[in-house]
Amino acid sequence: MSRRKKSRSLPPWILPVLVLLIALGGYWIFSQGGVEGSLRTVEELDPALYYGNANSLRGNTYRIDAEIDSALGNSPLKGRLFSVTLKNAPKGGPPVILPVLVPAGLGSLTIQKGQHYLMKVKVDENGLLNVEEARKP
């Protein structure tokens, strides 16, 4: 007479724990995506490529992690021109300082020297980086 194996079942409290863990993970994930927003999918700008041939980058959109270096000019129509220092510049090299134009449409941004911004920039016809979006990290 076969002996019927005695079945073992999961403890009943494991399921709520799992659900809780999953909920906590989703929250973390969503909370992370909220910081970088839409920049999360934007490619980061390669400074060497930009310096070497900005023409080939025209029309492209990049992400830069930069610190405001100085204000170069302020036009009511065109916007504000800043020089920024990339935070993730190659080590051992000179600082990478790039010009960015914060258009008048982003006039609500308060930009000062030394501030850290994540920027979505577009390379325009003459090689200037036009800021489309900027957020503090």
Add this chain to the structure above:
Amino acid sequence: MKSNILRFAAFSIVAIGWVASDFAQVPNAQTIHEVGQQYKEGNTLQGAMDNSAIGSQAMFEANLKAKKNIVDMKPNTFLAMWNNPAFAVQFEKYLSAPAETSEDYKLYTQRINKIMELLSPGNATKANQDEAFNLLTKASEFESDANICTTIHDAVYAAANVRVLVKNLTDANQQSERELKAAEYNQLHSALSLTLPALAPSKNDVGVYNNQQKELQTSIMDPSKAEVSSLKQTIQRNHAQITTAEIQAKFQMQALILQLFVQRRYQHVIILNRFYRALFDDGDQSLEQFNQMADKMGYNKAAGQAKITADANPKGAIASGSGNNSGPGVGASAGTGAGAGTGGAGGGAGASVGTGYYNNAGMDAAALSGSGINLGVENLSVESAQNALTTAMRGASRTFKSLSQIDGIANEIIRDVNEGVKVYKYLLEKEEMESAASQLAAVFTKGEYLPSVRLLSQDDKRKTLAYAQLCNRLVNAANSGNIDVLTDVVDKMKRMDPDFDDAEIHAKLQGVKTASSLLVAQAKVAAAKGDLQAVQTEITRAAALWPNNPELQNFSSEMSRVSEKASPMVQALSDFDQLEGQGNYRRIFDEKEKYIAAVAADDSNNKSVRQEKLRSVLDRMQEIETSIMRAQEIARRGDQSGAWEGLEVTFRKYPDDSKLGQMRADLTTQTPDFVNDIRQAKEFESRKEYGSALAWYLRAQGRYPMSDLSKQGIQRVVHVLVPDAN
């Protein structure tokens, strides 16, 4: 008397011109071979210091040489004529003058022809002579006549008056002779009527008686004798006066005929000649009176024919006298300059001192003398005028022996000239310019005033005029010694007249050119020997022979270079010009002391320009040198980028300075990244990629925050990107 002198003066002036033209054509004694020999043997001036003298000598030789080329070649008679300037001017004037086709000239010609017709043999009746005589004044109204017909009119009138005088004297003599016969008869009758006493006187009364008889005879005969004697003297005086008057008139007209002949007024010669024959119809057509005058003309051998001892007191005299035919040597003569005087050899009246006697065997005597007559030609400044006059008169007197001879020659010349004009037109049609021009010149020379010559139209003369002007230029070019001009003229003549023989003159011109080149070669040899005096001499002579000799130009350039090298100052100026032209300012700066001194001492017209250039060069170099020194100092402190940047600013202003460029290159290797950033920024900026340019400038500034170039670049680009930035 005065009219004779004036007539003689006019004749003499024409004659002197005639003789003078002969002088003008006397060929030069020197030959081309003699000139060449001078070069061969060397010249005494060769070692002289006076270059102007050498130049003058060379010019003379060149002038002579070129002139001889023309004179010696004798290509044709036409050119030979052009060697006489007086003829050339006169002939050119004729060629340029319009034809005498005016109504006035036609009328004048008709009147002259009418006069000649009226006086022609067979027509010369008393009435025709009078009509011709009256026409003279009318013919003289025209300019073409030059009042010659008036002169003829006056001469004829004077001669006619003489004839009236002679007739009156002849009539008076006839009356006197009748009275003489009556007086002689009365004298005879008186002698026969002397009464003798009936008784012979006593012995003691003989003496008293004889005395009474003599007184009686004297008282009866003397009046008769005196009357006879007086009448005889009157008759003799009248004879002498008749002879003298005729001689005067004949001489006057003969001299005028010869004068007109010399003037080439052949129609007037014929007219006056025919009047002469009509007036003096005694068959005497000889030129005896004129010939006598010519023989008595003085000739100053010491002065020679080309030089004259001018007599400021011209004298001429015509004297006549009559004397007792019983005396030997009775006569009269005109003294040379003494006029009628006293002291004649004979016992008669009217004798005068003279150098010779004519008709001294006759009872009456008359003579003319022109010895010592100067006619005031010294006022014309013509040398040898007296001798020339004498020569001309003697020549004329030996050429022409009678008026018929002159008449014949004049007619022959008129015919010859008319034929010559036809020949000229024919040659012109055949375009044989040389022959045609020669023919016209010959025709012009012989019969300038004849109608056939005056009536030649300007069209007929135009080609000859052009040819004549070329000939004139040829002679002038020969005289100037400029053989380039001479060659040009000869070529033009050849083109105008293919028959023109230019081979000889071209050959001689080539000879002159060769001689000039040889002299240049000699100068080069002398230069090689360092004989500067000889160089100067030879070059001067070479230039005189052929001023445009290209070898002279070359030699001159070579000598200039040599002389410049010989002078440091000149060489320095030359170097300065050259270096400044090349833009080698560094070299000028390196030797600035030399160039400053040279420019300061420059006495040429370029001094101010050079000074300005030198100042500019020195300012520029000063700026460069200051920049270099500053860069060196900055580099010494370790600021290679700063040093480079300082040089870069200066280099952009003066990119051609080698020292600046070299130092900039050295510093570039010491700060390559910064330099590369700046250059990249510049490159993008020049391509108007201002965004990239700004990035590079920012990068450069990141490397070297003190960079002015970066800062300036950023400002420029930002201004472009955001023009309205505040």
